[in-house]
Amino acid sequence: xxxxxxxxxxxxxxxxxxxxxxxxxxxxxxxxxxxxxxxxxxxxxxxxxxxxxxxxxxxxxxxxxxxxxxxxxxxxxxxxxxxxxxxxxxxxxxxxxxxxxxxxxxxxxxxxxxxxxxxxxxxxxxxxxxxxxxxxxxxxxxxxxxxxxxxxxxxxxxxxxxxxxxxxxxxxxxxxxxxxxxxxxxxxxxxxxxxxxxxxxxxxxxxxxxxxxxxxxx
Amino acid sequence: xxxxxxxxxxxxxxxxxxxxxxxxxxxxxxxxxxxxxxxxxxxxxxxxxxxxxxxxxxxxxxxxxxxxxxxxxxxxxxxxxxxxxxxxxxxxxxxxxxxxxxxxxxxxxxxxxxxxxxxxxxxxxxxxxxxxxxxxxxxxxxxxxxxxxxxxxxxxxxxxxxxxxxxxxxxxxxxxxxxxxxxxxxxxxxxxxxxxxxxxxxxxxxxxxxxxxxxxxx
Amino acid sequence: xxxxxxxxxxxxxxxxxxxxxxxxxxxxxxxxxxxxxxxxxxxxxxxxxxxxxxxxxxxxxxxxxxxxxxxxxxxxxxxxxxxxxxxxxxxxxxxxxxxxxxxxxxxxxxxxxxxxxxxxxxxxxxxxxxxxxxxxxxxxxxxxxxxxxxxxxxxxxxxxxxxxxxxxxxxxxxxxxxxxxxxxxxxxxxxxxxxxxxxxxxxxxxxxxxxxxxxxxx
Numbered sequence: 248x249x250x251x252x253x254x255x256x257x258x259x260x261x262x263x264x265x266x267x268x269x270x271x272x273x274x275x276x277x278x279x280x281x282x283x284x285x286x287x288x289x290x291x292x293x294x295x296x297x298x299x300x301x302x303x304x305x306x307x308x309x310x311x312x313x314x315x316x317x318x319x320x321x322x323x324x325x326x327x328x329x330x331x332x333x334x335x336x337x338x339x340x341x342x343x344x345x346x347x348x349x350x351x352x353x354x355x356x357x358x359x360x361x362x363x364x365x366x367x368x369x370x371x372x373x374x375x376x377x378x379x380x381x382x383x384x385x386x387x388x389x390x391x392x393x394x395x396x397x398x399x400x401x402x403x404x405x406x407x408x409x410x411x412x413x414x415x416x417x418x419x420x421x422x423x424x425x426x427x428x429x430x431x432x433x434x435x436x437x438x439x440x441x442x443x444x445x446x447x448x449x450x451x452x453x454x455x456x457x458x459x460x461x462x463x464x465x
Numbered sequence: 466x467x468x469x470x471x472x473x474x475x476x477x478x479x480x481x482x483x484x485x486x487x488x489x490x491x492x493x494x495x496x497x498x499x500x501x502x503x504x505x506x507x508x509x510x511x512x513x514x515x516x517x518x519x520x521x522x523x524x525x526x527x528x529x530x531x532x533x534x535x536x537x538x539x540x541x542x543x544x545x546x547x548x549x550x551x552x553x554x555x556x557x558x559x560x561x562x563x564x565x566x567x568x569x570x571x572x573x574x575x576x577x578x579x580x581x582x583x584x585x586x587x588x589x590x591x592x593x594x595x596x597x598x599x600x601x602x603x604x605x606x607x608x609x610x611x612x613x614x615x616x617x618x619x620x621x622x623x624x625x626x627x628x629x630x631x632x633x634x635x636x637x638x639x640x641x642x643x644x645x646x647x648x649x650x651x652x653x654x655x656x657x658x659x660x661x662x663x664x665x666x667x668x669x670x671x672x673x674x675x676x677x678x679x680x681x682x683x
Numbered sequence: 684x685x686x687x688x689x690x691x692x693x694x695x696x697x698x699x700x701x702x703x704x705x706x707x708x709x710x711x712x713x714x715x716x717x718x719x720x721x722x723x724x725x726x727x728x729x730x731x732x733x734x735x736x737x738x739x740x741x742x743x744x745x746x747x748x749x750x751x752x753x754x755x756x757x758x759x760x761x762x763x764x765x766x767x768x769x770x771x772x773x774x775x776x777x778x779x780x781x782x783x784x785x786x787x788x789x790x791x792x793x794x795x796x797x798x799x800x801x802x803x804x805x806x807x808x809x810x811x812x813x814x815x816x817x818x819x820x821x822x823x824x825x826x827x828x829x830x831x832x833x834x835x836x837x838x839x840x841x842x843x844x845x846x847x848x849x850x851x852x853x854x855x856x857x858x859x860x861x862x863x864x865x866x867x868x869x870x871x872x873x874x875x876x877x878x879x880x881x882x883x884x885x886x887x888x889x890x891x892x893x894x895x896x897x898x899x900x901x
Contacts, residue, residue, distance in 0.1 A: 278835065286842050287835030301742070306519070306529050311742050314808045372532045386609070391822070393831045395611045399496065399505030406504050524737070524747050590750045604827070613829045617714065617723030624722050 262354045263300075263312070264322050269351035270296035271326030274388045276344070279330075281392050289327045291391050296323045298384035303359050303376050307366045345445060353437035356381040356408040357430050360415060374412035381408045403444040411437035480572045480648075481518075481530070482540050487569035488514035489544030492606045494562070497548075499610050507545045509609050514541045516602035521577050521594050525584045563663060571655035574599040574626040575648050578633060592630035599626045621662040629655035698790045699736075699748070700758050705787035706732035707762030710824045712780070715766075717828050725763045727827050732759045734820035739795050739812050743802045781881060789873035792817040792844040793866050796851060810848035817844045839880040847873035 274295030278288035297313045297320075304311045313319035359380025363373040382398045382405045389396040398404040411433035418429045492513030496506035515531045515538075522529045531537035577598025581591040600616045600623045607614040616622040629651035636647045710731030714724035733749045733756075740747045749755035795816025799809040818834045818841045825832040834840040847869035854865045 281831060281835075283835045286839075287832075290835065290841065305523055305741055306532065308526075308528070308744075310744070314742065314804065317805075317807055320807070320811070368532065369535075371535060371538070375538070390608055390826055391832060391835065393611065393829065395499060396505075396609060399499075399501045399508065399609065403504075405508065523741055524750065526744075526746070586750065587753075589753055589756070593756070608826055611829065613717060614723075614827060617717075617719045617726065617827065621722075623726065 262358050264318065266351050266354035266358065267296045267319050267322045268326045268329075269347040270299075270355070270384050271323040272330060272347050273344075273351060273385070275327055275330045277388060277392055277394075283392075285327070285331070288330075289324065291388055292327055292330075293320070293323045294391060295384045295388040296326070298387040299355055299380040299382065300359065300384075302383045303363065303380045306376060306379070307363055307368060309362070309366055312362075345441070349438055349441045352381040352385070352404065352408055353411065353434045353441075355384070356411050356437060357415070357433050360412055360433075361430070370416050374409060374416070377412050378405050378408045381405070403440055407437045407440035407444065410440055480576050482536065484569050484572035484576060485514045485537050485540045486544045486547075487565040488517075488573070488602050489541040490548060490565050491562075491569060491603070493545055493548045495606060495610055495612075501610075503545070503549070506548075507542065509606055510545055510548075511538070511541045512609060513602045513606040514544070516605040517573055517598040517600065518577065518602075520601045521581065521598045524594060524597070525581055525586060527580070527584055530580075563659070567656055567659045570599040570603070570622065570626055571629065571652045571659075573602070574629055574655060575633070575651050578630055578651075579648070588634050592627060592634070595630050596623050596626045599623070621658055625655045625658035625662065628658055698794050700754065702787050702790035702794060703732045703755050703758045704762045704765075705783040706735075706791070706820050707759040708766060708783050709780075709787060709821070711763055711766045713824060713828055719828075721763070721767070724766075725760065727824055728763055728766075729756070729759045730827060731820045731824040732762070734823040735791055735816040735818065736795065736820075738819045739799065739816045742812060742815070743799055743804060745798070745802055748798075781877070785874055785877045788817040788821070788840065788844055789847065789870045789877075791820070792847055792873060793851070793869050796848055796869075797866070806852050810845060810852070813848050814841050814844045817841070839876055843873045843876035843880065846876055 271292035274292035275288045278291040283291065300312050303309075356377045358377075360373045360377035362380075363376040364370075368376060385398055385404075386396040414436050415429050415433045418424075418432065423429060423432075489510035492510035493506045496509040501509065518530050521527075574595045576595075578591045578595035580598075581594040582588075586594060603616055603622075604614040632654050633647050633651045636642075636650065641647060641650075707728035710728035711724045714727040719727065736748050739745075792813045794813075796809045796813035798816075799812040800806075804812060821834055821840075822832040850872050851865050851869045854860075854868065859865060859868075
């Protein structure tokens with residue numbers, strides 16, 4: 248990521264650490280429900296934290312981010328330690344859980360979008376790669392614990408990320424060019440959409456077994 | 466894919482669009498059986514449609530095909546729209562289903578084989594990469610819906626693809642050099658083998674629990 | 684892998700063939716429990732055998748090892764033939780199974796570590812990539828047969844590999860520089876740890892459902 252403006256690099260780094268920590272927590276939390284051992288849970292935490300970004304870097308043929316810098320691995324392991332030490336405080340409570348979960352995906356969305364743009368991807372690829380960065384880790388996590396990935400069934404996960412991505416590219420058309428503002432607004436929008444979706448149980452219409460017309464999730 | 470003869474490029478593109486559309490339909494259809502929401506079903510459709518080719522491009526270190534050209538994504542989304550609008554007509558009926566399913570894998574086989582050859586792969590790698598292009602999307606689809614991948618248990622999927630691949634390389638030895646004819650014949654052979662396998666319930670012998678000698682599927 | 688010393692290359696090749704054979708056996712054995720057909724079992728055997736190395740090569744952006752040399756595929760198919768012919772002798776018996784399984788992961792660990800170093804990875808990346816080489820094939824195998832990956836729950840799999848990796852880098856500090864000795868000792872340590880873990884049912888403490896403090900696996 249040589250072409251990077253140092254300020255932006257630092258900005259992205261901070262986001263990445265926060266998202267990595269949150270992602271690892273979610274991985275450890277869900278593995279614990281399957282009575283994985285601590286090592287297995289750590290691996291799933293790691294996969295959840297860096298899985299999306301690893302897939303993104305493979306697709307854009309960038310060097311894999313966590314291999315260039317030990318801090319991602321260290322951050323993930325810190326999350327495992329945090330769960331081991333503050334177990335209940337860290338992962339019980341729907342609110343805490345929602346915050347970690349949503350902070351993680353909204354940050355990863357913006358990070359993935361930014362990095363893809365820096366690697367010369369088109370705006371629509373950047374959005375898709377952002378969504379991949381945000382949700383692929385969670386999909387890999389759910390595959391590892393042998394569950395149907397939550398994001399295919401739960402409230403507006405990936406769709407919220409996509410909305411944040413579109414906003415990022417829409418803002419300049421309404422005169423807002425500032426990179427920081429656009430990133431922050433995207434994160435906020437994703438966070439708000441997720442919060443509303445959970446508060447009001449909003450969801451995407453469900454496909455019934457016959458793949459027939461719309462019917463709402465019971 | 467610069468070294469490409471334009472005619473061949475166009476030929477491959479047409480095959481890719483047809484295969485992508487068929488693949489997305491199959492992904493949406495199977496997700497619907499799991500009551501995924503429309504967004505989840507679209508993602509699974511997308512994964513089914515482009516998953517195999519994405520894995521192939523990663524393995525041969527080619528730029529990922531769907532990132533170079535929005536039409537693959539658009540085609541997949543068109544398939545989702547088609548299912549939403551013509552639901553029953555599109556995806557009910559064993560015959561329709563078989564046709565889409567088999568058109569998809571036979572086209573992907575030939576596409577994957579062609580592209581691998583253009584990227585300098587050996588004939589045996591091209592066959593393997595063709596099979597990967599053909600079936601990996603379906604494997605990823607089945608992993609996403611948390612089922613044992615069909616192709617490991619159903620009638621002669623991958624084996625039919627491999628047979629088509631071998632035919633492609635065998636034809637010149639019997640004097641048939643024409644690229645179009647070889648591609649078309651491979652597709653036809655895969656289609657016919659699949660059709661016979663389903664009509665006469667042909668399958669590969671099953672391994673029993675002890676991994677002991679052959680026994681036929683009950 | 685141009686920079687390679689020929690002796691080391693040969694050494695690595697021999698290890699790779701042994702590990703590939705063992706990996707394929709384990710894939711076929713577990714698929715057989717799911718009554719996969721022979722082709723499906725062969726594919727799963729292949730995935731188990733080359734999956735970890737393929738992921739490693741993708742991550743370090745090396746050409747995928749099995750595409751450069753048909754012997755890996757041939758070795759995997761030989762393993763399938765071996766299971767078909769000597770079924771019981773090959774895969775029944777806990778000891779035989781343990782030996783194949785553990786030989787496979789310990790060899791893959793060292794191979795992955797070596798290759799990562801040759802590709803200029805740092806020591807900690809080399810250990811992680813070694814563990815990935817060792818266990819990712821098994822994870823992919825378990826995902827294909829729709830089971831929770833064993834290594835997240837079974838005795839000290841990946842942890843034993845990591846220990847072998849750390850030993851590899853620790854030995855020079857106690858004056859042992861010889862590359863062969865370090866490789867052999869790493870393999871032995873992994874093998875011994877696995878053996879002790881199974882004999883004395885050692886495991887990593889389990890996370891209970893609340894992600895609360897340590898409790899030992901029942």
